Amino acid sequence: MHWFSRPASDTQITHGQRLWLYILAAIIMVLLVAPTLIVVPMSFSASQYLEFPPQEWSLRWYESYFSSTAWMQATKTSLTAGVLTMLMATPLGVAAAYGLHVSLHPWARGIFVLLITPMMIPVILIAIGAFYAYVQIGLVNSLFGLVIAHSILALPLVLIVVSAGLKSFDMNQEAAARSLGASRLTAFLTVNLPQIRFSVITAAVLSFLTSFDEVIIAMFVSGGQNSTLTRNMFNALRDQIDPTIAAISTIMIVVSSGALLLAQVFGKSKN
Amino acid sequence: MHHSTALPISISAVTKAYGAVHALKGVSLDIQAGEFMTLLGPSGSGKTTLLMAIAGFTRPDSGSIRFGDQEAILSPPHKRGVGMVFQNYALFPHMNVARNVAYPLKLRKVAKAEVDAMVAEALETVQLAGYGDRAISQLSGGQKQRVALARAIVFKPRILLMDEPLSALDKKLREHMQIELRHLHEKLGMTTVYVTHDQREALTMADRIAVINHGSLQQVDTPRKIYESPANRFVADFIGESSILPVVRDGNTIRFDGNALKTVTAPPDGPLALMIRPERLAFVTDASRDEVNTFAGNVLELVYQGDSALCYIELSNGTTVALRANTHAGGPLDSIVEGASVTLGLHVADTVLIPAGRDA
Secondary structure, eight states: OOOGGSSSSSSBBHHHHHHHHHHHHHHHHHHHHHHHHHHHHHTTTTTTSSSSSSSBBHHHHHHHHHHHHHHHHHHHHHHHHHHHHHHHHHHHHHHHHHHHHHHOOHHHHHHHHHHHHHHHHHHHHHHHHHHHHHHTTOOTTHHHHHHHHHHHHHHHHHHHHHHHHHHTTHHHHHOOOOOOOHHHHHHIIIHHHHSSHHHHHHHHHHHHHHHTTHHHHHHHOOGGOOOHHHHHHHHHHHHOOOTHHHHHHHHHHHHHHHHHHHHHHHHHHOO | EEEEEEEEEEEEEEEEEEETTEEEEEEEEEETTTTTEEEEOOOTSSHHHHHHHHHTSSSEEEEEEEEEEOTTSSSGGGOEEEEETTOOOOOOOOOOOOOHHHHHHHHOOOOOHHHHHHHHHHHTTTOOOOOOTTTTGSSOOHHHHHHHHHHHTTTTEEEEEEEEETTOHHHHEEEEHHHHHHHHHHOOEEEEEEEEEEEHHHHHSSSEEEEEEEEEEEEEEEHHHHHHHHHEEEEEEEHHSSSSEEEEEETTTTTTTTEEESSSSSSOOOEEEEEEGGEEEEOOSSSTTTTTEEEEEEEEEEEEEESEEEEEEEETSOOEEEEEEOOOOSGGGGGOOOTTTEEEEEGGGGGGEEEEESSO
């Protein structure tokens, strides 16, 4: 039988009848991904200006990025902030998710909502708030301040992802571990954590990316030595149109997708 | 590996309320060292709350729980040293069988060589020798239950708690495991507290049964006493089948439908009811024997169930009683048909008078 008239699933609908769905899905995918991917060929252009499609190919903009101390410093800041945000938001978020999961307190639900509000309010409000708060306590332009602000953004993601993971975990196992002689912490580390590791690794990667990709808060509270890559890219776009930005964007796409891919590989459960 | 050091458990006046719901209303229960005690009750009766209080997962509002002469009520679960088997096994799927069983030993920092020997011994005890390398997902329900048991006994606890451990198994396997658990208890001798809602399981396994309802103990006794002399109407109703018939008290004479009932012991005080187990009632032809109380009635309905037949009989005063008849050839079913007039006999020793109220 021809592919076209074969059933597409358990129902009797054929691939032919589904054709419109495949085309629609393809269009949506292209629309979602194309704006991101268009910078990739642009970054390999030999031209002085951003152009699409490039007339000539070259690696000069990658060279310009890697040989610039300013860009390297910003990259270091972004990576450091990303890792520190991950190290701060992941344990805090896991602890909060666990606590709220086992809590019978009537406020538990309310606290959960409170902790995920940073996800629902505009980031610029958090940025402005953080800026004025940091002015008071001298954290503006500090890496630490940036990490705290980014952790506020990352915490809701960790909370949601890990809570979902805990929902499918059988809490009787923790009780069994405790009856067998494990303290609550030991039980969590040896029984719960290995089984929710996929959620935790996913949450950690998302925290890293939340910080690494973030620009609004970085505009307000980072600067000088501690300017992030995204902040400098934004400024560079405003001042001069330079294909170095396209090269950096391409590298960031690779880093971000690479991180998510690693999460898939390492987090995959064996059974 | 007989546990000569099994610990008695002494529970006294334990209460626990969840908001307005009183899960335990002052429960006192003494469990002897090495005893197999079953907590039996319907769902929501408080039996699981009591077990969780013994395990340390539920903190009672008041009362005392002593293991031997040590007060345990304030110590956390991991310091109580009790083995526990959970309803859904609660095995760790990310560890193989041997690592599951070794878990409590590693926490106790037992030396590696000794761990291996103890794990092997525990697996052999539950008839799973050689299964150490298996993944949990490769095991059947019955095997999982055995691993859970091995894990709970491997560190030689002096108290073993079981929360409906067989409820997920099918009937045949469950009945087989009941006998096996019983033998294991005889072999290991640890004080065992076993929670179930299955009355037949309780009768099969326990040294003594504590029947619990609405957070209060109704009766604590041997299976035979619980079945044959229930302390109240709830116990009579919940355990086994029974017909409960109204009687009239006339001083120390108890009359049913006008006739004085013959009993072995003097009737207890207060308003009473007559409890009749269907299998203790028989069709009789001779109504004049001394050791038998007799009743006249008509067969309302006959339900054939294979190993026996259940007959519903309307007595002359309008009440209905159930009788379980044998189905063998030459037995009562040859002559009994629906609508027949019959005479029923109940041995005086099986003529049980219970308090007429519902609860203790």
